[in-house]
Amino acid sequence: MRTFSSSDLLFILEAARWTIGLSLIAFIGGAIGGLIVALARTSESGFARAAATVFVQIFQGTPLLLQLFLIFFGAPVLGIDVNPWVAAGAALILNTSAFLGEIWRGSIQAIPRGQWEAAQALGLRYVPRMRDVVLPQAFKIALPSTVGYMVQVIKGTSLAAIIGFTEVTRAGQIINNATFQPLIVFSLVAGIYFALCWPLSLLAAGMERRQARALAR
Numbered sequence: 001m002r003t004f005s006s007s008d009l010l011f012i013l014e015a016a017r018w019t020i021g022l023s024l025i026a027f028i029g030g031a032i033g034g035l036i037v038a039l040a041r042t043s044e045s046g047f048a049r050a051a052a053t054v055f056v057q058i059f060q061g062t063p064l065l066l067q068l069f070l071i072f073f074g075a076p077v078l079g080i081d082v083n084p085w086v087a088a089g090a091a092l093i094l095n096t097s098a099f100l101g102e103i104w105r106g107s108i109q110a111i112p113r114g115q116w117e118a119a120q121a122l123g124l125r126y127v128p129r130m131r132d133v134v135l136p137q138a139f140k141i142a143l144p145s146t147v148g149y150m151v152q153v154i155k156g157t158s159l160a161a162i163i164g165f166t167e168v169t170r171a172g173q174i175i176n177n178a179t180f181q182p183l184i185v186f187s188l189v190a191g192i193y194f195a196l197c198w199p200l201s202l203l204a205a206g207m208e209r210r211q212a213r214a215l216a217r
């Protein structure tokens with residue numbers, strides 16, 4: 001056993017970059033997947049709506065930790081070798097896709113029907129109607145909730161410690177096992193998560209207030 005030192009502090013701080021990196025991978029991949037899910041959920045195809053609904057129900061209805069386990073431990077059973085980076089990234093992307101897909105589906109469906117009908121009256125088919133009329137308006141509605149959900153993505157990366165991915169939580173576990181000073185170590189870990197999440201929470205709250213004022217006019 002040894003005391004907590006500046007090198008331990010540096011190790012945990014350096015691990016924060018992997019938390020940020022994994023969060024960006026999850027959010028960017030989840031944004032792409034979420035857009036696909038949202039479009040499928042609001043499409044004119046019954047099959048696409050049904051498939052997207054099943055996807056959302058599976059990934060919203062099961063714990064993220066279980067999804068990590070299934071990918072990390074289940075893939076080798078199928079002959080697919082995955083490392084913690086790949087497993088964590090895949091699980092978080094799929095999970096984020098499901099939640100962002102529902103956020104954006106709600107935003108798309110919040111567009112007044114008159115906008116849809118006007119686009120149809122102009123002879124716009126589904127793709128140009130969504131691209132030029134619906135999605136730009138839905139984006140403004142969804143932005144505060146999307147930024148707010150980024151906080152959940154960052155906190156969700158902590159579960160990757162369970163499969164050996166060395167982000168902030170895992171780094172804290174390693175240092176705590178060496179120093180046996182959990183109050184110091186995990187207070188620091190909590191402080192790092194707070195520093196990453198609090199600005200996003202403030203940004204999302206500010207966006208929601210501005211949106212509410214705009215709607216009240």
